[in-house]
Amino acid sequence: MRAIVLEKTGKPEVLKVKDVPTPDITNQDELIVKLSYAGVNYADILSRKGQYSWAPKRPYVPGLEGYGIIEKVGNNVKNYHPGDKVIVVARNGTYAEYIKVTEEQIIPAVDFFSPEQNAAFAxxxxxxxxxxxxxxxxxxxxxxxxxxxxxxxxxxxxxxxxxxxxxxxxxxxxxxxxxxxxxxxxxxxxxxxxxxxxxxxxxxxxxxxxxxxxxxxxxxxxxxxxxxxxxxxxxxxxxxxxxxxxxxxxxxxxxxxxxxxxxxxxxxxxxxxxxxxxxxxGWLFTKDKEELMPIKDQLLKIIKNNKIAPVIDTIFPLEKIAEAHRRIETRKNIGKIIIKIG
Ligand SMILES: NC(=O)c1ccc[n+]([C@@H]2O[C@H](COP(=O)([O-])OP(=O)(O)OC[C@H]3O[C@@H](n4cnc5c(N)ncnc54)[C@H](OP(=O)(O)O)[C@@H]3O)[C@@H](O)[C@H]2O)c1
CATH class of the missing domain: 3.40.50.720 (NAD(P)-binding Rossmann-like Domain)
Incomplete structure (x- = not known):
């Protein structure tokens, strides 16, 4: 699959598209999501520069959030099925065509948002x-x-x-x-x-x-x-x-x-x-996701009642990831930067 791999820290140009093995289920609690959009966060800039203490050890695929469709589920997965549209919240890995996650790392997509708005949500x-x-x-x-x-x-x-x-x-x-x-x-x-x-x-x-x-x-x-x-x-x-x-x-x-x-x-x-x-x-998602879910439901009610939608600044193709990072670092974006993967 195509993915951005962070091998060394540095300027935006260190972010390059690579061909890497497509992840598969190795444990029956896992799911595979085919991502179509990823949100770019300021934390990704810090990760790239080696300044984000929550980032995993390099090399890794960056990206904390994304939107996609479930491709495969392990036998122990209870609440999701292939074909479900989901938002992924992960420690890393959404700058890629596929990501392997557990149920804790996904929430159902917001049905009244577009795919790119879903990637800009979490x-x-x-x-x-x-x-x-x-x-x-x-x-x-x-x-x-x-x-x-x-x-x-x-x-x-x-x-x-x-x-x-x-x-x-x-x-x-x-x-x-x-x-x-x-x-x-x-x-x-x-x-x-x-x-x-x-x-x-x-x-x-x-x-x-x-x-x-x-x-x-x-x-x-x-x-x-x-x-x-x-x-x-x-x-x-x-x-x-x-x-x-x-x-x-x-x-x-x-x-x-x-x-x-x-x-x-x-x-x-x-x-x-x-x-x-x-x-x-991110820490709350890993430690206390159950507590977050009623808050998310309340949030969706407010969003729906008030017709709120994420403001998207620019959608860049995966190949233009360096440009996307540069736009954030030069403080030009108004709203979210999104990466189109598919
Ligand atoms: N703790 C969490 O769970 C959590 C979750 C999401 C985001 N965050 C944090 O919230 C902040 C915003 O994140 P975001 O993804 O929304 O980023 P963003 O859209 O890029 O917004 C960041 C804004 O910060 C301002 N800024 C001030 N000094 C800056 C500098 N030296 N370099 C770049 N920007 C500067 C800029 O606005 P002006 O040009 O108008 O000053 C910039 O647009 C980040 O610090 C991020 O780490 C934390």
Missing amino acids: ASYMTSMVGLYQMARVRPREKILVQAAAGALGIATVQLAKAMGLKVAGTASRPEKISFLKEKLEIDLAINYVEKDFRKEIMQWTNNRGVDVVLESVGGKVFKNSIDCLSPMGRIVVVGATSINYSFLNPFSLIKAWRDIPRINVIKMIRNSYGVLGLHL
Whole structure:
């Protein structure tokens, strides 16, 4: 089969299509899924650069999510059959024509989404839903600040927060992203955080009270300043640190990364009465998938009732995977990048 194999870390060009053996069932708990689309996540960029601690040992096929049709099932598989359309959530392996999974790594496809929307669903919408609904326990009329609001996770969070009745502010780095947030997502407040101090804008928007919730994924100063935006009893959900970049060959980059990694000061948390919540969807899928399924059902109800759909920035063929990574790294995407495999 055709697959992208990560043999060495480096620039996007290290990602190359290879012919590798097609996986087959070796244990009766397994299934084989023929993938037609894969979602590209920021975590894939980190994996490629050797900066994602959750990635397996190289060489491996990258890719955390995808959409496809079940080709074969082992005798012990109870809930799925050949021909079922499914979403795959895996530690790796969706940049390929076929993937071998267990039942824990798949969920039924969303029947009112297109195949490419299904590939764009899990990492962004499930993370956002767990963060808002289960962890931050948001309530209607609360105010939320979504950092990097025009990225895939950011858009999902803006859409869901609005559907849950929150007032939503979001940041982004480019004028076209700000226009998108205002015009297409009808966000309450869009802030270009490269040009403006978002703390001032948020304090003005909230009459100096601060926001009830922040969804934070950027790290560095953005994380520190986000804490300053919280109201008393506010909650910040931290899901990543996109701005952190380092190379073991460059000691200065390591010092900078060490400085910028989000850290919490518990004494300050007590003094100012706020909460910091951390979330990793992939880990939850492996440890607590059963708990995630009712949350997913609730999420699908919200999505259906509010006619929410994933925003897809670009669909690249598998051969153009380096271009897909480059688009994310240069911060050009508005929404999800998808790889067409079949
Ligand atoms: N914990 C979890 O389970 C989980 C799940 C999904 C995603 N995440 C995390 O959430 C974040 C967003 O993921 P995503 O897949 O939605 O990515 P994405 O669509 O590419 O969005 C990332 C955005 O981050 C912003 N950004 C800020 N500094 C950046 C930098 N130095 N380089 C590149 N982008 C930068 C960019 O928006 P601006 O240009 O507007 O600043 C960019 O569009 C990532 O940190 C990812 O690891 C975590």
